[in-house]
Amino acid sequence: RPAAGAQGALCYTRLSRPAGAGSAPAGQLHARPANPLSPPRNRPEGKVLETVGVFEAPKQHGKYETGQLFLHSVFGYRGIVLFPWQARLYDRDVASPVTEKSENAAGHGSKEVKGKTHTYYQVLIDARDCPHISQRSQTEAVTFLANHDDSRALYAIPGLDYVSHEDILPYSSTDQVPIQHELFERFLMYDQTKVPPFVARDTLCAWQEKNHPWLELSDVHRETTENIRVTVIPFYMGMRWRYCIRLENLDSEVVQLRERHWRIFSLSGTLETVRGRGVVGREPVLSKEQPAFQYSSHVSLQASSGHMWGTFRFERPDGSHFDVRIPPFSLESNKDEKTPPSGLHW
Numbered sequence: 001r002p003a004a005g006a007q008g009a010l011c012y013t014r015l016s017r018p019a020g021a022g023s024a025p026a027g028q029l030h031a032r033p034a035n036p037l038s039p040p041r042n043r044p045e046g047k048v049l050e051t052v053g054v055f056e057a058p059k060q061h062g063k064y065e066t067g068q069l070f071l072h073s074v075f076g077y078r079g080i081v082l083f084p085w086q087a088r089l090y091d092r093d094v095a096s097p098v099t100e101k102s103e104n105a106a107g108h109g110s111k112e113v114k115g116k117t118h119t120y121y122q123v124l125i126d127a128r129d130c131p132h133i134s135q136r137s138q139t140e141a142v143t144f145l146a147n148h149d150d151s152r153a154l155y156a157i158p159g160l161d162y163v164s165h166e167d168i169l170p171y172s173s174t175d176q177v178p179i180q181h182e183l184f185e186r187f188l189m190y191d192q193t194k195v196p197p198f199v200a201r202d203t204l205c206a207w208q209e210k211n212h213p214w215l216e217l218s219d220v221h222r223e224t225t226e227n228i229r230v231t232v233i234p235f236y237m238g239m240r241w242r243y244c245i246r247l248e249n250l251d252s253e254v255v256q257l258r259e260r261h262w263r264i265f266s267l268s269g270t271l272e273t274v275r276g277r278g279v280v281g282r283e284p285v286l287s288k289e290q291p292a293f294q295y296s297s298h299v300s301l302q303a304s305s306g307h308m309w310g311t312f313r314f315e316r317p318d319g320s321h322f323d324v325r326i327p328p329f330s331l332e333s334n335k336d337e338k339t340p341p342s343g344l345h346w
Contacts, residue, residue: 029053029171053173063119067198071169074292075137077129080179082122085217088115092223124181125159137294223327227251232329241331246294249286256285259313268303304333
C-alpha cells in the first residue's frame with residue numbers, strides 16, 4: 001500500500017480479493033473512498049473497490065517519459081508526468097570527497113557539499129485527489145507573476161507539482177482519460193501504439209518552451225536533523241523568488257512544527273531575520289501515518305541575489321523542543337539570461 005495522503009484521501013492498495021468480489025489480477029490497483037487510517041469496523045458498509053490500474057515496476061535506472069501515470073509515494077495522489085527536469089541535488093547528509101562550498105553571509109552550515117544530478121518531474125495532479133491532500137501538500141504551489149511590473153501580483157496553476165524520481169509509483173490504465181485535470185486533454189492525447197499511451201500535444205511542447213525559465217528547477221537542497229528531513233527547491237520568478245519546502249519525518253515519533261526562524265541575506269548588504277509561528281498559517285503534525293508536509297512561499301530581495309537559511313522548531317509529545325536546520329540555498333536572478341514573465345504563455 002503506498003503511503004496515503006491526508007486523512008480521508010483515497011486509499012490505493014494491491015489487493016488479491018476486493019470485498020464482495022472475485023479475485024483481482026496480481027498487482028491490480030484499486031481506489032477506495034474511505035479513511036485509510038480508520039479500522040475496518042468504522043468503514044462504510046457496502047463500499048466496493050474501484051479499479052484504477054495496474055502497478056508497474058519502479059525504474060531503478062533511466063527516467064519516466066511524458067504520459068507516465070503514477071501514484072505519489074508520500075502524498076498518495078494520482079498524477080501524470082508532463083516532462084522531466086535534470087536538477088543538481090545538494091544533499092548535506094551525504095559526505096563527498098570532492099566538494100562544492102555552500103556559502104552564506106553568516107557562515108551557517110559551512111560544510112561543503114557536492115551537487116549530483118537528480119531527475120525531477122513536472123506533473124499534473126488528479127483533481128479528484130486534491131481535496132484529500134490539501135492539508136499535507138499545497139495544490140496551488142506553482143505560481144507565476146501576473147504582471148512583471150508588479151511583483152505582488154501572483155496567480156497559481158492548480159494541480160501542478162514537482163515530483164522527485166523516487167516519489168513515483170508507476171502504474172498503467174486502460175482508461176483513455178485516467179486523470180481529471182483541466183489541462184490533461186489540452187496537453188496530452190491518447191495513442192494506443194505508444195508506451196505509455198499518452199503523448200504530448202504541440203500545446204504542451206510550446207508551453208514548456210515558452211515558460212521554461214520559470215518552471216525549471218536547477219538546484220535542490222536537502223538536510224536531515226534528528227530524523228526530520230528538509231528539502232528546499234528555489235525558483236527565480238522575476239523580481240522575486242518562490243521556494244518550495246518539504247518536511248519529512250523519517251522516524252516513528254510524532255512531532256509538530258511550532259516555529260520558523262529565517263535569515264535572509266541580500267547582496268545589497270542587508271541581513272533580515274524572520275520569526276513566526278508555524279508555516280503558511282499552519283503547524284503541521286508529522287507522524288508515521290502522515291509523515292510529510294509540503295508548502296511554497298515567496299521572498300523579495302533588495303538586490304539581484306542573496307542567500308537564505310534558518311531553522312524550524314519542532315515539539316515532541318513530552319513537550320520538549322528541538323531545532324531542525326533548513327539547508328542554506330542561493331537566490332540567483334540570472335537576469336542576463338531571463339526576461340521576467342507576464343502571465344501564462346501558451
